[in-house]
Amino acid sequence: MPVFDSGGYAVNGRIDGAFVYMLLCGEGDAIYVKIGMSAQPTRRLMTLVNNCPVPAQRFATANTYSRKMAYAVERALHRKMKHWRQQGEWFRLEHGDKEEFNGIWKSVFTKFAKPHWPLSWVQVPVQPIVRQAATRSWYWRKKNMRYLRAA
Numbered sequence: 001m002p003v004f005d006s007g008g009y010a011v012n013g014r015i016d017g018a019f020v021y022m023l024l025c026g027e028g029d030a031i032y033v034k035i036g037m038s039a040q041p042t043r044r045l046m047t048l049v050n051n052c053p054v055p056a057q058r059f060a061t062a063n064t065y066s067r068k069m070a071y072a073v074e075r076a077l078h079r080k081m082k083h084w085r086q087q088g089e090w091f092r093l094e095h096g097d098k099e100e101f102n103g104i105w106k107s108v109f110t111k112f113a114k115p116h117w118p119l120s121w122v123q124v125p126v127q128p129i130v131r132q133a134a135t136r137s138w139y140w141r142k143k144n145m146r147y148l149r150a151a
Contacts, residue, residue, distance in 0.1 A: 018070035027054040033091045037070040080118040
């Protein structure tokens with residue numbers, strides 16, 4: 001996956017991707033799921049983790065070929081999962097809802113997938129990403145401390 005800058009283009013000159021993401025947070029018997037879209041899902045993950053009141057467990061992204069498609073997939077997921085909606089783009093599921101939940105997102109992905117662009121989730125655990133970002137931030141502050149003190 002290319003590294004993205006904030007200007008809408010990847011460092012290699014390609015246009016930013018459009019991702020649908022899902023953050024799964026767990027506590028007790030409930031699973032809270034945030035479904036959204038972003039051109040920079042890792043950056044979005046960091047803002048979500050900092051504002052999530054329950055421990056974040058897994059983060060999944062699906063790369064779509066356009067922002068328009070990402071919006072359509074996100075909207076379809078929200079519509080089909082409306083009976084679990086808590087607030088905004090957050091959904092609350094019980095552990096027993098897992099099979100129905102998986103069936104819904106699979107049906108949405110099947111509807112929007114193209115032969116040349118299949119849709120699938122890439123899942124990662126959240127904590128290693130958070131630790132890596134914190135380490136990078138610490139090294140950046142240490143490296144730039146002399147410049148910060150001079151200001």
